[in-house]
Amino acid sequence: MSTRGASPTIVDVAREAGVSIKTVSRVLNHEPGVHQSTRDQVLKVVEALRYRPKQSARSLAGGRSFLIGLLYYDPSAIFVGSVQQGATLRCRELGYHLVVESLHNDAPDLRQQIDRMVLALRPDGMILTPPLCDNPEVLAALRESGTPCVLMSPERDIRGVPSVRMDDVHAAEEITNLLLSLGHRRIAIIKGPPDQSASAARYQGFVNALRAHDIEPDPELVQPGAFTFASGRDAAHKLLSGRRRPTAVFASNDDMALGVLAAAHRLGLSVPGELSVVGFDDSPTAALVWPPLTTVRQPVAEMARAAVEMLVAVQRPDMAAPTAAAGLHQVLPHELVVRDSTRAR
Amino acid sequence: MSTRGASPTIVDVAREAGVSIKTVSRVLNHEPGVHQSTRDQVLKVVEALRYRPKQSARSLAGGRSFLIGLLYYDPSAIFVGSVQQGATLRCRELGYHLVVESLHNDAPDLRQQIDRMVLALRPDGMILTPPLCDNPEVLAALRESGTPCVLMSPERDIRGVPSVRMDDVHAAEEITNLLLSLGHRRIAIIKGPPDQSASAARYQGFVNALRAHDIEPDPELVQPGAFTFASGRDAAHKLLSGRRRPTAVFASNDDMALGVLAAAHRLGLSVPGELSVVGFDDSPTAALVWPPLTTVRQPVAEMARAAVEMLVAVQRPDMAAPTAAAGLHQVLPHELVVRDSTRAR
DNA sequence: CTGAAAGCGCTTACAG
DNA sequence: CTGAAAGCGCTTACAG
CATH class of the missing domain: 3.40.50.2300 (Response regulator)
Known part of the structure; x- marks a missing residue:
């Protein structure tokens, strides 16, 4: 074998395969214009020698x-x-x-x-x-x-x-439609921070879905949020301690939905019995809390x-x-x- | 300026600084044996040209x-x-x-x-x-x-x-000591999976702390777990529905501690009022659940x-x-x- | 304290 | 379809 102490280089492969290093290079880079038999022969040697081109050399020469x-x-x-x-x-x-x-x-x-x-x-x-x-x-x-x-x-x-x-707009629309299809009509939303465009997009989807059902969003049921657990909890507290509670809350992300869950627990409201909650993101925690959260999975x-x-x-x-x-x-x-x-x- | 279209190389720096490329190399690699004034001059040019040695060239030449x-x-x-x-x-x-x-x-x-x-x-x-x-x-x-x-x-x-x-053993010992110092004596533990050495280490620390207080671990209060939410919830369910409930639970990681929290909620047990719960890891969720979890932060x-x-x-x-x-x-x-x-x- | 030469292991034009 | 030469931009011995 021609394998010496150091790892093999393109020269070793070329020698072993009986071709020039240029041909080895061609094969490794999937360049056209190499006879199939030559290509096979080179690949066989590459395999046998466990040869891998060195990234630094490729980079320096090839850019x-x-x-x-x-x-x-x-x-x-x-x-x-x-x-x-x-x-x-x-x-x-x-x-x-x-x-x-x-x-x-x-x-x-x-x-x-x-x-x-x-x-x-x-x-x-x-x-x-x-x-x-x-x-x-x-x-x-x-x-x-x-x-x-x-x-x-x-x-x-x-x-x-x-x-x-x-597509944040459509996703928000869909999850709102889910709530509507479950018979909910008083649906609250906790928005994300205004400096993130996802906030507006998700709110837009929410509104779109409601309007498609001839429901005009009730300003009392729209709360600001900051995509944090605490902001969701506080917003939910306001929403849920009012006289005419919503029957469902759409939190614009999962962290806030977790906050809603915490607030509901505290107020003795059972979820989903007395309140439905949805989030957005499908964070790992979303599946781990009680009850597991209905949400939107981003295809990240x-x-x-x-x-x-x-x-x-x-x-x-x-x-x-x-x-x-x-x-x-x-x-x-x-x-x-x-x-x-x-x-x- | 000698900055051409492409980014500068060591040759450009050497020319501009009036030294050899070897000297530039020495300065950049913090090698000794370069006069301070030469070094300063080179560094000045490096700065002016915004020169950064190319990783692929360094790698290829220097290994x-x-x-x-x-x-x-x-x-x-x-x-x-x-x-x-x-x-x-x-x-x-x-x-x-x-x-x-x-x-x-x-x-x-x-x-x-x-x-x-x-x-x-x-x-x-x-x-x-x-x-x-x-x-x-x-x-x-x-x-x-x-x-x-x-x-x-x-x-x-x-x-x-x-x-x-x-040090898992000492950390577990410390958090157990915290529970002991709060007056808890019936302390349960939910262990981790046997194939992970952290499980044994944390259990060992738990036992060490109890024994130091002349408490022998009660087999009834030792439950197996799998470091998952579900395993923690199920273990807690067993521990908490028995006749003589523990007053505190040490979950060997946070995910299981969250499961304990869920089980306690379900059984109508208030945490920390009727039950203290501690976890291990300080996962991001640990601070977000209700109540926020006492735990051990790994210095990861x-x-x-x-x-x-x-x-x-x-x-x-x-x-x-x-x-x-x-x-x-x-x-x-x-x-x-x-x-x-x-x-x- | 400083430098000229060789070489790292590839790819890029350029030939044939 | 295949190859010989040059060169990418550095560092490593080796000198002085």
Whole structure:
């Protein structure tokens, strides 16, 4: 065997296969114009030698790093965890690797941190999660460096910058329709913070559904919230201690729905017996509380997979077609998750 | 300016600074033996040109990738999120980057997946989280490749393989002591699954604390569990529907403690009025449930920082001393988090 | 304290 | 369909 102490290089493979290193390179990069028998022979040697091209050499010579960056801010967010899961699996399938970087959204040296990553690593693409994907400074730094980006659920789409998202309006409409179909008419909503576009979208869906049933939203049943447990609990307390209680509450996210559950417990209201509650996100906790929460599952991992594909397609002409068909701004289907926090009245 | 269209290279810096590229390299790598004025001059030019050495070139020439790998299995686990947060921040401070890979612990091609990552990327070190850090196949693959590893909270330490952990026994002892100090004497425990060493360690700490107070653990008050919400709920149901109820329950992790809370609610038992409950882990949900959970915070981010440091120290002689002092198997201090689920009886 | 040469392991034009 | 040469941007011995 020609395997010496060190790991084999392309030269070893070429020698063993009786071809030039250029041909080995062609085979490994799926380039056309190699005779099938030559290709097979090379692959056989590659397998036998357990040869893997070294990323640093490929990157230096070819200008492609096979690295995708994931920039995120909130580490505890389940959203990021799912993004990462989807992204890392798709990267593996496509021969890429995922480099993660936690950035504080208002760090004074944000620009330098990004520059450092981009200039040192030269990732072939970057996935941005909220709120970083809406940060003009981040976007500018990446644009100037020429790094392709995909925005995950940005506040609003940017011309020419690919994005992946779900349809918050329709999802909110659907979950409201579920409550309506269960016979609920006095349905309250706890909104998200005004500075997040998802808040408005979900509220819009809620209103759309009501109006389609000729119900005008009752201002008394619309409470502000902040996407936090405490804000949901406090809003619910107001809603539920009034004279004419709602029979159902739509919390604009799961954390607030958990707050609603806590408030209901405290007031001695049984859920779903006396009150139906729905959330949004399908957080891990949503299935663990009592009663398990009816909610909307965001297709986060799928969105991340799509993001990776869009980034990889930039460098692989053979993959460009399907992605182009999917469009620059992709919207992925969500899923209604019906559990035990909802019941017919 | 000599900044052309492309980003500057070491040659540009050397020319601008009037030195050889070797000297620039020395300065950038903090090598000794460069006159201070020369060093300053080089750094000035580096700054002006916004020069960052390209990782792929450094890696190819120097054999160091400045990449640390993080191998994990469960993406939803808060543990992994915190590990990653700590690791990515420390990496940044040390000029490294974190590459993450999600591996299924019993994937048939686990070996290949690891080989692919190791041979392609040549990470300078690898951080392994449970249960991967206890997987002999993973360990063997990494050992053979010569990749330095640090195990995060492994089941048991391995001679010669660095690890970082917390002291489960003492932490369990402390939280049990808290209950004892509140006057509780009939304290139940819901154990973790027998195949995880943390289960035994936490139980041991529990027993130690009781015995120190001359209390022999009552077999009736010891329930098996599986670290899941459902197992905690079911165990609590048994414990709480008996004739002689415990006044406090120590759930061996937070998920099970949430199950205890649910069971207590269902049985109409007020927490902490009629029952004190403690968990372990300080999961994000622990602070969000009602009542907020008294628990133990694992120093996970700090453990990850330490892991990165140990890995980097391997290549940097100047950093080796402090780490050597800290030892191959580090134990980091935990923290008791007292919230509202505990009260004097 | 500083530098000229060689080389890391690939890919990119360019030939044939 | 296949290959020989050059070069990517650094670091590593080796000199002086």
